[in-house]
Amino acid sequence: MNKKKRIMHVDMDAFFASIEQRDQPLLKGKPVIVGGEPGGRGVAATCSYEARKFGVKSGMPIALAVKKCPDGTFIRTNGKKYMYASMRVIEILNRYSPKVEPTSIDEAYLDVTGSVKDREDERKIGESLKREIRRELELTCSVGIASNRIFAKIATNMKKPDGLTIIADEELEKKIYPLPISELIGIGKKSEGILKNLGIKTIGDIAVYPENELERVLGVNGPLLSKLARGEGSDRVLAFDEEEEVKSIGSEHTLERDTCDENIINMILLKLSEKVGRRLRESRFAGRTVAVKFRYSDFSSFSKRCTYPFFVWEDNKIYSISKKLFYSVYKRTKKIRLLGITVSGVVKSYLNTNNNKIQTELFTNCNKSGKLLKTIDLLKDIHGEMAIARAAYLKIL
Ligand SMILES: [Mg+2]
Structure with missing residues (x-):
């Protein structure tokens, strides 16, 4: 593995809700829930940060969201509009690296290794990209930069919305190690329980725990988690058109x-x-x-x-x-x-996300075809954004 890679993760903030607030300015600063109308049986696909204050979350049934936030504005999912916005985001990201890999409608990874020399460059590139997305699309995003995909995503999650978080390799112990193990992709509830019994609570605990002991309790996933915790997660970013050998x-x-x-x-x-x-x-x-x-x-x-x-x-x-x-x-x-x-x-499709609920709702509303649920079930089976983590994830769950 090339230790010098720098990976950027970009996550659009409350994507669908922000698009609706942009297009209907009266909704700015108000709780907006996209996914279904009150009385419908859908789930909330995305909710604005204002709605989150009322306890509304994505994936929540609309009926429950209405109870929590009766004065919220409920909007039906408009898949085409969001897909178009997503493509425009990717257009902008393409200016910053030849290697941009969208992993869902509102998230992407970029390999920015070739564009940055130091932390200052990383800050500049992050700010510039955010500025262009704001100026051209009137949308905000959160950005994380680290040496591999998992840590880049963790960095993004550290500051939302409109965040920019950079984690240098020297800062792993300070910034990543104290985080709970649940932040590490590939940890299911069952494994989390097993690890907690061993007194392992943080990513740092995993990183320093003897690998063979982890293997004893978690099987092949033990060493895998150990590697992820130590920062040896995947740093491979595949451009949209280089994914497949399959044509x-x-x-x-x-x-x-x-x-x-x-x-x-x-x-x-x-x-x-x-x-x-x-x-x-x-x-x-x-x-x-x-x-x-x-x-x-x-x-x-x-x-x-x-x-x-x-x-x-x-x-x-x-x-x-x-x-x-x-x-x-x-x-x-x-x-x-x-x-x-x-x-x-063929290219790698968008139909893969860390939040199946969002995607489910989007495609359910896009297309009422009876085959769709089957499709979505399949997509759930395929869940995962990195080969190494995907194997772990499936096995651990
Ligand atoms: Mg998002």
């Missing part, structure tokens, strides 16, 4: 019997769409190009592809696009022997 995900099916029955053809297209969709989601990918290929019983083959301005990952969307493409080329009454669907131009 496309596809699936094809040869029919048992050649057919021109459109019901059967549609059913196969649907099955293929589900398969490709699932594989995209499993790998946290989304793609912009959808291609359909098919072969007639005389073995002549055809394909049709189209690239869209949006990303697809959902079964229904892949299915409707594939059908459109297929029937634009298919000569009806000619028998088909093979069908295939490929999604390419």
Whole structure:
């Protein structure tokens, strides 16, 4: 691991609520809860800092939020608007590093190693980035800079909203070690209990505890946590377009019997769409190009592809696009022997976050498709922002 890396974490403050306050100035300084209307069954996706004072939290059922904050303004989630704002934030972040990795709609990591010499530079770059986001988007964010992703995120959390926190490696003992172990990603409730029984309460306690003892009580995760606590967490930031070796995900099916029955053809297209969709989601990918290929019983083959301005990952969307493409080329009454669907131009998708509730609410409101819950469940399974922490997280939970 290169000890000299400097990683920046950027987290937009109360993102959805701040966007609504910006767009409706009368709401500035007032409690705003985005996620659902009173009487609805949704959950609060984001609430303004004013609403938080009433005890409203993201993930809280709207009905409860109404009880806690009856005078709050409740606004339905407007996914498209927030996604657009998110893209504009990323545009700004791209000015500061070629390596920007969004991990959710309102969070990203930047490798700023190449842009900073010292702490002074780090402060300047952090302030400048915050200034541009405020000037161009009228939004604030909190920023943390440290030697790896976990500590950068911890730094961000130290001062919110509108914070800028820099942690130099020499300051780990002073600033990181006193924090409770729950701050360390990968610690589940169960492990927390086990560690507390051993008298381990802080990140520093883990850092100095014998690694083999931790291994004895926590298995392979013990040494992993020990490394994270000592600052050996991942410092890898992957730019948006360099994430994947995978360039496309596809699936094809040869029919048992050649057919021109459109019901059967549609059913196969649907099955293929589900398969490709699932594989995209499993790998946290989304793609912009959808291609359909098919072969007639005389073995002549055809394909049709189209690239869209949006990303697809959902079964229904892949299915409707594939059908459109297929029937634009298919000569009806000619028998088909093979069908295939490929999604390419894939990049790591946004559909990964540390706060599934926010994301759930956003995409639920964006799209009422019945397949969505399945998608979201899958996304929850994939939760995690770093390979090393992800493995730990899944095992420890
Ligand atoms: Mg945020």
